[in-house]
Amino acid sequence: MSALFRPAPPLGVRILSTAQALPARVVSTAEVAALCGVPAELAQKRSGVRERRWLSEGETALSLGAQAAREALAQAGLPPEQVDVLLNASGSQLQPIPDGAALFARELGLRGAATYSLHGTCLSFLVALQHAALLIHTQQARHVLIVSSEGGSLGLNPAQPESTLLIGDGAAAVLLGPAERPGQGLHAARIETYPEGADHTRIRGGGTLLMPQNPRAEHRDFTFDMQGLQVLKLASRVVPGFLERLRPGLSTGLPGIDRVIPHQASQAGLDLLRRYGWPAERVEVTLPTLGNVIAASVPLTLHQALRAGRLGVGETALLVGTGAGLIAGGVILEV
Template sequence: MDTTSLGIVGVGHYLPGAPVSNEAVAETASVDIEWIRERTGIESRHYAAPESLTSDLATQAATLALAGAPVGADLIVLGTSTPDKLAPSTACYVQKKLGLPGIPAFDVSAGCSGFLYALSVATAMTAAGLARHPLVVAADVLTRCVDPTDHRIAPLFGDGAGAVQLGPVPAGYGILALELWADGSLSEIATMPRHDGYFQMDGRGVKRVVMERGPKILEAALAKAGVRLDELNRVLIHQANPKLVRMLGDFVGIPPEVAPDYGRLTGNTAGASVAVAFSMAHADRPFRDGDLFALLAVGAGMTAGAAIVRWYDPDTAA
């Protein structure tokens, strides 16, 4: 099966607990509420409960994706930077919690590009005949790795998970193109220590890479798919923060109605961000048969990924 006949047939996301307001974050980080709103555009985010693991969030999202799909999973690829343990993989815990023994399951680490890297791996494995119905999940609880008193970083992040179930769709639909990129010489822009210490990020460095690499990788994916930018019905960009999403959209020429802002309500959910935004977009205004959309992310590594997908709706397809 080539990538033109592999499509998204189920989707779901999970945001833990009640929304955490800017007021709550501002008090802990000793920062002005208006500063958060003006600098980031974020109004709320979600925090996982102390007893919740990344695999718990991932399982919730995966369950929703599977519930809406006509096929079951025969592979799990999970993108995360906050695994339950260094070993075994968090995907194995998700496999156990879903009750799917025997199917391959493993993690991918690519920062905020984690979902797109995981999607690419699952697609390639399907093309190689190693799977037919992969489940792709991305989940992070990065708020536990952030200094809550750091006013530069603490307001930005939230926890969450998103998932898509893949399956066969007619030729011309599904995943039309995928593009990946990484540059390890930029690795110190965003880092997280293995043991003690908090997540560190050079905000200006991140912004520079997003604005330089984001348009290029999106352009490469569009060219590979043979699709024009103005043909896209929606573009789901990594929700680093609403200000940066809009800046990138304006630079590329994507109007606000095509590149919706969900980070205002979720904060930056790291590797889960694109999957969460995709699921929220579908819930907000369901994709119609033939709709074209792009997924785009830039993350630690530095890494980047883009995908072009044509939606297939068996109920309304001609």
């Protein structure tokens, strides 16, 4: 089985800065549970989420993404005109056209930079990180800005408590540049797709297969639909082999890994990591306070680990997860 690519390690790349932007509104699980008509205590236990952020008046995924991007540029002291490539790595799209990256570029005042989206559902950031590393390592770009921004709360269906209790909104931005030292950068990357899971997580409407004016279209076709148990069963079967192909030994331990930055899919998904012999103290978790922020989950969790000093310069992180499709993805990055 082939991967997206297998780099001859490492691809020299460095994180120059990270930033986050979260909605002002904090929504408790009790509030969401009432919306779904389920007991609050049971909802929190099963979802693993105490609270999440949801967009409120005056906020959009566009405004949050632009805010995070501006902060990342400011932290690095980099003027916007020095961004060579802006990658939109978001699971929930702002609109069909123009591409969301062009909208972020307009907000930031970027003119003449390359801007486009890389869409791998919940793993969009991992796909963008791999792509950015290739661009920088081959000197096709010097500075690449990745923006992941999500407004998934706008497409939830309270009749599906399983997903409604999980999803949160937010944005993260990561600015990348050339490596400073030998060994710094991307040591491994892999993407695998198992399309038998394509219908387990989906939003059916909005594309050419089911347009809003289609007489067969229903409101629920434009909301998030997830069969969590089916996703978990498929992931439990395919992920161990995927991990071994990413780096031998990962399905039973953490060889050469200092910190795990997982996609915050669900409590059940995080619990699954214990099967691989990964110590809980080396796994970064944001699910209880942010929920599942779709493609922004991984960069938000990476930002938290870097900001708190749980991942530092010279250490190696495993960024890993699954997304709709079903896609399994992982990146091993020396910071």
